[in-house]
Amino acid sequence: MLGGGSLKDYCPVCINHERYDRETELNKIFEEVRDSAYEIIERKGETSYGIGLSLVRITQAILNNENSILPVSCYIDDYIGITDVYLSLPAVLNNEGIRDILKLELDDEEQEKLRHSAQTLKNVLKAVGLN
Numbered sequence: 001m002l003g004g005g006s007l008k009d010y011c012p013v014c015i016n017h018e019r020y021d022r023e024t025e026l027n028k029i030f031e032e033v034r035d036s037a038y039e040i041i042e043r044k045g046e047t048s049y050g051i052g053l054s055l056v057r058i059t060q061a062i063l064n065n066e067n068s069i070l071p072v073s074c075y076i077d078d079y080i081g082i083t084d085v086y087l088s089l090p091a092v093l094n095n096e097g098i099r100d101i102l103k104l105e106l107d108d109e110e111q112e113k114l115r116h117s118a119q120t121l122k123n124v125l126k127a128v129g130l131n
Helices: 022-044 046-061 107-129
Strands: 070-074 085-092 097-101
Touching: 022 046, 022 070, 046 085, 070 097, 085 107
Parallel strands: none
Antiparallel strands: 070 085, 085 097
16 A cells, blocks of 8 residues: 555556566565564664654654554454454554544455455454454
8 A cells, every 4th residue: 555545556557567577676675564563673673763753653642633545554454355463554643643544445366365464463462362
């Protein structure tokens, strides 16, 4: 997702560029984002600065009643068939906290990956007795 829209739809010129294979580039971006915390830990030994900056931004959105869209952990009650789990999704934040959780336009593969992630989280919580 990029600004609430699908990265696949972001730049048709870029996607169809002859030097790049679209799926390869999208997979590369996915892997870099997924592994970014590990990269930071490997280079710096921790991720606390990034976490701190994220908390500052979230706090600003709440205290200033910004109605900003930020990725935050939200309780999911019914989202593309996912229930009873916390996931990081884009949400509108204001002085009341989470005003709305945005419904992403995900293709079938993306929906399946999100469902898989949610189920993995549930399994881990169950394994450690936190279900």
